[in-house]
Amino acid sequence: MTMDVIDFDGVLVIGAGLAGLSAALSAAPRRVCVLASAPLGDGCSSAWAQGGMAAALSDADTPALHAADTLAAGAGLVDAGRAGLLASEGPAAVRWLAGLGAPFDRNADGGFALSREAAHGQARVARVGGDAAGRAIMDAVIRQVRMASHIEVREGWSLRGLLQDATGRVCGVRLAKAGETCALRAPAVILATGGIGGLYAGASTPRTLLGEGLAAAALAGAVIADPEFVQFHPTALDVGRDPAPLVTEALRGEGAILVNRDGQRFMTGLHPDAELAPRDIVARAIHAEREAGRGAFLDARKAVGAHFPEAFPTVYAACRDAGIDPRIEPIPVAPACHYHMGGILTDADGATRLPGLFAAGECASTGVHGANRLASNSLLEAAVFGIRAGRAAARRTLAGRPLLGTPELSALPEADLSRLRSAMSRDAGVIRDAAGLSRLLDLTEVLTQAHGPSGPLIAARLTAACALERQESRGAHYRSDYPEMAPEAQRTLVTLEAGTLSRMAA
Template structure:
């Protein structure tokens, strides 16, 4: 739909999303003297960052950069962009030090998590690292003069006559508010809520991916969905038990009481997440419930190291410090998203993306544990550095479409994706799911309908990407193609109009 746009406000930099990438980018932009408006669909201290349990991974020093890069590349199963990984390991530590200086109370001891060869994960508040990062950066953003719009749902992006992204339209307070901007950064998080059972927060409905695609950006690798191995499912919700529980010595046992991970991988419980998740799924199918046991660490140690997990599971009647708890894989993190380069540029003038919404090239086919918060820092900062040199105001000429889908349709989408694009997929099932997806129900008039429309669009990308990837690699498994095909390739969907810095070796497969 095309229509004239009335502007209600103007800002140099508009950031959509209040997680680590958005908040850190806002602070960096304010330090450059730019006016910043940050909009988030819920509370500022909400979303995935707030609930992150594990920690922040960064090299221990220059001597550890090559090793951290190797661990990241190994987890990514041949699909990481080596140049992006190199940038990340060279810059991550400086940004972690910067947020420590802002007041994030990282503990002195470091944790080792799955896929890491060394203990290089910083944590705060035990298993409350995300909460510490979120609260400190949010307070700093307010103090720095960042204009914050809470409860503002981005329904559409504003486009100039040239096709440049020049702002966004929000549903807020029962009305519509259009904000013009010299540059827009998407930091909206992932799309875990396209599945019915997930550890993703309610905000994780793929809004940024859908917004960017409608503006002409490419999305890639959306088929790579990370199932966290150790989730307690209660009342249809996934309650995460942090990776650090296994890093601290937690043991997985099947229904026969057998420790089984060493039969699947020499690293045992510290194998990469895709390996552990599939092993748990197979043991559940073979024997029944799988449990995670940290009780041998002692009650005092469990309460001190994992206070959030301990308290949350106690509310479900489970004392993880005393008894093994039943766990299973559940959707946790989405590696694919809006394709970006090392500057977080999407290929569409005026539009950048950082954090889980982006396919930066860091994670490849499977994210290395605790690289996500540090990715938000590195590429949030890089986005601002690029945006600062190109603050360009253009009159909004139109906005992108805003298709809607009701609650029944959204539930249908989730059920189809869960049934046919889980830990293991098949071509027949994927084709059937694509054919059964509901149609949009007109323009979104409220947040729920807009989220439904976004879920539908992301589900289509996911199913098409999974169908196009005729191999098993990392977080994606095709039953009829059990091996990797030997040629690392990206599945790219959409056509970005401009690429100032192409990614080398990128192959496209579009349904």
């Protein structure tokens, strides 16, 4: 295959959330080109995060305790070594971001103000402005990226595929922008393209996150890990908006309670931690109340009340915009697709099994989330493993072998993307079964025949096929036809070769 290729002697970072920009800053002094589909700060989940960053930052806490909570939340599928690494490097990552200008909330003594969230044994979530952590952190990091002499940023470019040499080594990317195509060759590529929330009708993430990085890596032969595990945030604002505004878990940490339309609490009899139970348990409980016609509401009148505007300004603004005053009335809530625990399998430095290809952030599977991500570990993972990926990628050198192109990701028309999103919510949502997952797979096959290897279709197929194969309920993956957890916890590792999914030994 012959193509015109532009050489770049440095690291290509595809995606501009916290993971991608942390990688770009940490690759210094090596040259970095950040390729983003939208202006920096737009189109990434990092900027939408509310709760904050979990880390052992108080005298009462330790990395070992944080790692233990991470392991417990992950329902048997967390890599203990990686969880330990995340927890041990977490405090330094938070302080690094603070040093870049992220304005974390502080106590009177200057220490980090910390909140407790679901499944955490300690108050360890560092916040910004109550519920504005993601945007404030991203603003600080973006300022540093704009000033960094080793980083250039190209906005508006979408990923269309990876470039490989005859040995399978990844040597660059194929991109598109407003009908124009471009191929860049580089010693290292870091995929930091985010999750798959845009595949669901009703998500708490930008609609533009459609799994293209996951799909491109799969087409190139990377190992994909645990794609069936999709976390649904229990409390998104239930006012018919898409994406659904998030109602931060920190409210429950402050004492807000979940009630149905009759004002009855429904979490107290389901789990010892009630509203602070793991997210999958709370999400299914809310789903059940809504399915039964009783509705679900977060009541923060007593816990927060008149302090809502200054304590949780983001949630307050979203509620008021929907005609709800959370100071004096309960907030209607529903589960929404929030985070993809699965992704491109990496080592501790973000390297995939394909030389030259790295992944970081939500599109990666580092092993720290297992079957159910612990609250506020996502921004932490993005920073910790983004930093590690940037440093490792900076050490790569370019080999001068002939280039081969992986199949180019095709476009999926908006009407069919809408069909796919509705089907994903219905059949691969909070509760799943074989009939629904099979129906979803049939739809992906029909649409693939019509449109070719679209990124959203590949990501949806990976999710649905592995969910169908996992005949148990574990963490965020709940099968109504297999409601029990299997005795042995096993990860899912698959590759996509010549259009066929192949399972690998864990």
